[in-house]
Structures are given as structure tokens and as C-alpha cells.
Amino acid sequence: MRIGILQTGDAPKDLLAEHGDYPEMFARLLDGYGFEFRTWRVVDLQFPMDEEQADGWLITGSRHGVYEDHAFLPPLEALIRDAYAAHVPMVGICFGHQIIAKALGGRVEKFAGGWSVGATPYRFDDETLTLNAWHQDQVVEAPAGAERLATSDFCTNAALIYDDRALTIQAHPEFPDRFIDGLIRTRGEGVVPDPLLQQARARLGQPNDSDRIADRIAEFFLQPR
Template sequence: IIAQALGGKVEKFAGGWSVGRTEYTIDGETLALNAWHQDQVTQLPEGAKVVGASDFCANAALLYDDQIWTIQPHPEFTQDFIDGLIRTRGKGVVPDHQLQAASALLDAPTDNAKIADHIADFLKKERL
């Protein structure tokens, strides 16, 4: 939403969905986070810098002039929440093989606490 509001382009990605535990490189560190999206930023707005990506999502985390930081995956989504999405919203929308793959990784750890610290540090950062 922020990328689009600032002049970027967001669209349903032709490559399909990202669902469940996914590894992203964010600020040079590999982090496992939960995803549930088909929409992606496909054209950056002016002034946006890519600070996170995955093999599936090239613009997964963006920085806007050190004032706004956005992220495509859902660090607020727990494994239980992803399981609920798989069971109640995924069938008939997300390909079955992706739902099965995401289900198989429900017990794998994620780095929600690390990304929460990263977000907190960004929000607390002193700015001019």
C-alpha cells in the first residue's frame, strides 16, 4: 500500500503465491518469516531502496529515505495463524502443492523475534 501510494506499482505477481515459512535476505541477514501474499511491488517508487528480498519476491523489504521501512512477509503471523489460513482460506485459491509445502514447515522455526527487534530499532532510531 505504501509503495503504491508513493508512486510505485503493485500487482498480483505472475509467479503466483508465497505461502508459509520463507527465507528472506534482509539487510544482509537470512531470516525465515511467514508469508501469505500474491501481491508484490513490481516497480519501486522514487526514493525507495530494496533492503530485503527472497527468491520469490525481489522487493520484499523497502526503505524510503530512512523514514519508512516496509516488509512484504508477515512477521506477525504465527505458525498457528498460517495453519488456519491454509485450512480456511487457501483451498481453491493457492495451489495445493504450495499449501502442502507450507503445512510441512509449520513446525520449523521463524525469526519473528529478530525482525521485531529490527523494526523496533528502526522506529526508535534518532532522526533529524
């Protein structure tokens, strides 16, 4: 199965040597499930010809806001709507979670409650999973047709499922603790309040359930349609 990665932003340059960019992180997260990956840098207006050029789409995180004025956002939203209509499965992570919601009629805002950074517990049905987070924006109103899959004390719509067409997650299962530590140094200091950064540092090394989310993502892509 070919997964098209729609890259909407870049990892900090200082972290690339150790971690690679976002597509490499997702390839590691989803290694072993039999996927083939191809990346389109939509942030640079490199788009696929149409929604059928991949068997499934994965939209990455980004430091941009989905409500900002960027040239790549309108064609990305159009591609999302086309894939949704054609039942080509999509997975969205963080920014990807937000842009899918916005494209389908939801509402995303810079959350007045501040930031969520580092290891965070999320309630998925009858279990709690810990995943790394790095966001202030969030989906404050889910689109019609979306079902809430997970929530947290900070983020009501922490994961959404749109029947067999889209699975979106606000957290970052692709971010290992070392990358969170690097983000604290390169993007957090002076932006995220110091107490939140200190709490995130203190949680580094805690058990993390990213592998469980990788299983969910793979199952979603691979389910019969």
C-alpha cells in the first residue's frame, strides 16, 4: 500500500541530523506494516496530480496555523475534500488533524488555555494512552460526521474518526522523547511558558504508547474498503 505523505512543515534544522525530517519520523513509526511511502512537500506547493495518486494520505504536523494565510492551504483543503469524497483514507497528525477538520467544516483556534507539551495522557474509550504533544492550536468544533475518539483534560477533540475515511490525532506519536527535548531547546524556550517546559522535561523517559497508535493507524489504512 502506497502512503502519500503530505509534508506541511519542517523539523528544526538543528534536529535533522539525529531525527530526520517529518516523513522519516513517520516512516520509522510505521515501519513493519508493509507500507511504501512517497512524500509531497505541499508546504512548497508540491502537490500530487489528484487524490488517487496514493492509496492513503498522511498529513504531517507544522508550525503554521490552519487559519493563517499561506498559499498551500487552499489547495490542500481541496485535496482533503476530494480524498474524502473518493473514500481515499487519510490520517492527520497535529496540524494534519486540524486541517482535515477545517477542510470538512470544523473550527480550529489558538486555544486560550495555552500549550500542551510533552507526555500527555489521552482517554481512548476505556483506556488511557500516553503520547507526546506539542501544540497550542486545537479543534474546538468538530465537523459534522466526525466522531470523537479521544479526549484529554486540555484538548476535548484530541482524536477524531470519520467512518473509514479519516483518522486524525492531535498528539505526535512520531515524536520520540529526544525530539521533544530538542523542540524544548529550539522552539520552546521564550515561546512556551517555562513551567510547562520544566514539566515536559520532568516527564521525559516515561512510558509512551506511540506503538499502540502506530497499530491503530496501520489498521485504519489497511482495513477493507
